[in-house]
Structure formats: structure tokens, C-alpha cells
Amino acid sequence: MHQSATNELSILLVLAFIIFLSPYFSKVTKIPVAPVEIILGILFGYFGLLPDSNLFKIVAEVGFFYLMFLAGTEIDLKSFFKIDKSILKLILSYIALLYVIATILGAWIEPAFLVFIVVPLMSVGVLSTLFKEYGKDEPWLNLAMITGSVGEVFSIVILTLVGAYVEFGNSGEFYTSINYLILFIVLCVLGFKGLEVLFWWYPNLKVHLMPHSDKDEKDIRLSMALFFATVAVMIYLNLEIAFGAFIAGSFIATFFDHKKDLPHKLGSFGFGFLVPTFFVYIGSTVDLRYIFVPGVLDNALLMLVFMTLIRVLASFILIKKLGGYGSVLFGLSLSMPLTLLIATATIAYNAKNITQELYFAFILASLFEAIVSMVMIKIIFYFKNRLKSSS
Structure with a gap:
């Protein structure tokens, strides 16, 4: 059998195994499914069972874009216009505080553009899974979802701009990309208003x-x-394809809200095939032999502590609204930008702005953040309810 055919057969069999059994591993380990898929991708990749394949890479990229599309289906654009002004002020203050911290840190840590993106990075992908466990009646979780949605829009726009700058530098093509981005956003706004009237x-x-x-x-x-x-x-x-996919998903959620089962139907296909393929592929790109190389594990742990601590401390501007426990839970729930952190690391690595060691550190940090935040939320939520029941 030809070598490429053997490689693809190996990938298909491993994918079948991981896609089917990941939820069971997740249930046993209490770790979210996405990190489990990445970890299994790392392990199988280490043993050579997930070799390089252009087809595997293409399907994984489609999986990432589809994941951004699914993230968009969680966001009803019309709901943003109904947010109470006091709540919106708190949300924007929290996001602004993160960007201020990122700007200050960018003056001390290189590369500055990467710090500016990563510190405030938000994604609702893993965050949305918390609703399955804690329900939709928790104020901290509802506010985190709104904040994460707004923050994700900011994150993707900035990621699109920085991705263009990384690719083209300070050239005419970069400014052309900015003009195209502005044009796309204007067309989206006009499309939104037009469909609303129609x-x-x-x-x-x-x-x-x-x-x-x-x-x-x-x-x-x-x-x-x-x-x-x-x-x-x-x-x-x-332009950054993820941004377009995200906007497309939000249009579905905004104008076809009568189809309550549609996000579930779209998610069933995505989370059952395309999205796991993306996470497994990301895991397969991490060489396990490099994890203990200086600059990988230590940087991953530093990012974990640093990003989580900053978000939790910033969340205390909401203490009057959510209380102490609620503020900490709010901050932790926004400390899991798994997909966008991986996307940022991939863009920077492909553009040779970061080393391979730092790229691996980003992947590990995204895993650690999701796992640690989930565990911490569970512990704090338990003590919060216990304290509430005893009082």
C-alpha cells in the first residue's frame, strides 16, 4: 500500500477512536471534551499514528472555521441593543481594563502585538458548555456569556487586523486589508438593517x-x-476567515430565532465530526518531546497563572453586582479562550513571530486554562452553595 494511503488510513482509524471515546474519557476525568481531544491528539501524534497529511490539515481548518460559525450562533445581535445600560457599562469597563493592562504589559514583554491580543482574549466556545452543568439561572454565568460574546467580537476583529499586519507588514496591502475589513463590517451592518426591515x-x-x-x-x-x-x-x-464565519453564525441566530432547534442541529454535526478533528489535529502538531524543553512548560504555567489572575482581579469591578464569589466565578469562566488562543498562536507561529517552543507553550496553556478554570469553578460553586444553604 502507498505510504500516503497508509498515513490517511492511520489518521482515519485514530480519529474514529478519539471522536467516539472522548466523551467517555471526559466523563471519567471530569475534563471538558475539547482538552481531552487535544491531549489524545498529542499522545497519538507522539507515537506516529497521526502523521502529516494535507487532507487532515484542510479538514481541521474547516473544523476551526465551523467552530467559529457555531460560536456565532450563540449570539443574537438584537439582544445587544436590549442590554441594560448599566450592565453594558460594566461589561465594557471590564473589557477595557483588560486591554489597558495588555497595553501596559506590551511595553515590557515582547512581542508586544501578541501580548495585546492574548491578555484580553475571549471565546464563548468552552464557556457555553458551562450552561449544561450550572443552568441558565446563575447571574455570573449569564453576565459572563454576554461579556464573552462582546469580548469575542473585539478579539476576532483585532486578530483579523494583526493577522493582516503579520502577513503584509506596514505596507499598502496591510492598509488595503483594513479598508476591506471596514467595507465588510459596513456591509454586515447594512445587511443587518436591510434584513431587519425586510x-x-x-x-x-x-x-x-x-x-x-x-x-x-x-x-x-x-x-x-x-x-x-x-x-x-x-x-x-x-481577511481572517474565522471572523466571517463568526458573523455568519450570528446572522443565523439573529434572524432565524424561530428555529429553536437549529443551533443544536448545527452543533450535532460540528461537535460530532469537524470540531473534534480540529482539536485532534492541533494536538498532533505538539511534539511531546519538546514539552520539557526550557521555555515550554514553564512559559505555559506562567501564562496560565498570569492570564487567569488578571481576569479574576479585573472581575472585582463587578463585585457590587455579583458579590465576591460571583465575581471570582465570572473571572474564571472568562479564563478559557481555548480556540482563539490556539488560533492566535498558530497565526504567530506560521508567520515566524514566535518560536516552536513558545507555540507549544501556548497550546499547553490553553489546555491548562480550560482544565484549571473548570475545576476551580466547580470547587468555588460548591462552597458558594454550601455557604448559602448554611446561612
Whole structure:
């Protein structure tokens, strides 16, 4: 059998094993599924069972873009206009504080652009899984979800700008990318307003496009069409594809909210195949032999402590709103930017702005943050409820 065919067969068999058994490992270890998939990817990659493959890489990239699309489906853009002004002020103050800290640290730590992105980085991917365990009645979690959504938009926009700068430098192409980004955002705003008016005049149109009951799965087809069309536009404009995928998902959540089961249907396919493939691939890129090389494990642990501590300390501006326990839980829940931290590290590494050791440190830090934050949230939530029941 040809070597490439053998490699692909090995990848398929390992993927089948990991995708199927990851939830069971997660249940036993109490670690979220995504970190489990990355850890298994590291282990199988170390033993040579996940060799290099262009097809594997392409499917993994599609998985990442689809994950950003799913993250967008958690965000109803219309809900942002309904947020209480006092709450919005607190949210923006928290995010602004993180960026101020990042700017100050950028003057001392190199590369400055990476510090500016990483310190305030937010992602709702892992955060959304907390609702399954703690429900939707926890004030700290609801506020964290809104903050994470706003923060993720900021993070992706900045990641798009920095990605363009890393690729083109301070050249005309970089400023062309900025113009394209502004144009894309303007078109999105116009599209949002246009669809709002269109569906106001023709309220049945959205039901026609996505019927409540449909054997042809028109809702999935329209979602996939929007996803692929947006990805094509971002490729044409040479912008960060993840940003376009995220916006496409948010349009689905905003204008087709009558399809309550749609995010679940889209997620079933994504979290059952594409997204695990992305996480396994990321794990396979980490060479286990390098973990104990100076600059890998120590930097990963420093990032873990540093990023978590800053977010928890900054969360105390919300102490009047959430109380002491709630503020800490809020900060910890926003300390798991797993997907975007990996994306940032990948962009920087591919552009040769960071060493391989630092890239591995980022991957490990993203894993440690998700695991430690989850465990800490569970412990603090337990003591919070115990204290509440005894008083």
C-alpha cells in the first residue's frame, strides 16, 4: 500500500477512536471534551499514528472555521441593543481594563502585538458548555456569556487586523486589508438593517426560508450556504476567515430565532465530526518531546497563572453586582479562550513571530486554562452553595 494511503488510513482509524471515546474519557476525568481531544491528539501524534497529511490539515481548518460559525450562533445581535445600560457599562469597563493592562504589559514583554491580543482574549466556545452543568439561572454565568460574546467580537476583529499586519507588514496591502475589513463590517451592518426591515415587512419570509417542519432540511442548507458564501468572501478579500464565519453564525441566530432547534442541529454535526478533528489535529502538531524543553512548560504555567489572575482581579469591578464569589466565578469562566488562543498562536507561529517552543507553550496553556478554570469553578460553586444553604 502507498505510504500516503497508509498515513490517511492511520489518521482515519485514530480519529474514529478519539471522536467516539472522548466523551467517555471526559466523563471519567471530569475534563471538558475539547482538552481531552487535544491531549489524545498529542499522545497519538507522539507515537506516529497521526502523521502529516494535507487532507487532515484542510479538514481541521474547516473544523476551526465551523467552530467559529457555531460560536456565532450563540449570539443574537438584537439582544445587544436590549442590554441594560448599566450592565453594558460594566461589561465594557471590564473589557477595557483588560486591554489597558495588555497595553501596559506590551511595553515590557515582547512581542508586544501578541501580548495585546492574548491578555484580553475571549471565546464563548468552552464557556457555553458551562450552561449544561450550572443552568441558565446563575447571574455570573449569564453576565459572563454576554461579556464573552462582546469580548469575542473585539478579539476576532483585532486578530483579523494583526493577522493582516503579520502577513503584509506596514505596507499598502496591510492598509488595503483594513479598508476591506471596514467595507465588510459596513456591509454586515447594512445587511443587518436591510434584513431587519425586510422581515418586518414580510414576517412569513423567514418561516418560508426555514420552515418549522421540513423534510428537505432547508434550515441546514441555508445555514451551510451562508457559511460557505461568507468564507468565500473572506478568502477573496484576504481577511481572517474565522471572523466571517463568526458573523455568519450570528446572522443565523439573529434572524432565524424561530428555529429553536437549529443551533443544536448545527452543533450535532460540528461537535460530532469537524470540531473534534480540529482539536485532534492541533494536538498532533505538539511534539511531546519538546514539552520539557526550557521555555515550554514553564512559559505555559506562567501564562496560565498570569492570564487567569488578571481576569479574576479585573472581575472585582463587578463585585457590587455579583458579590465576591460571583465575581471570582465570572473571572474564571472568562479564563478559557481555548480556540482563539490556539488560533492566535498558530497565526504567530506560521508567520515566524514566535518560536516552536513558545507555540507549544501556548497550546499547553490553553489546555491548562480550560482544565484549571473548570475545576476551580466547580470547587468555588460548591462552597458558594454550601455557604448559602448554611446561612
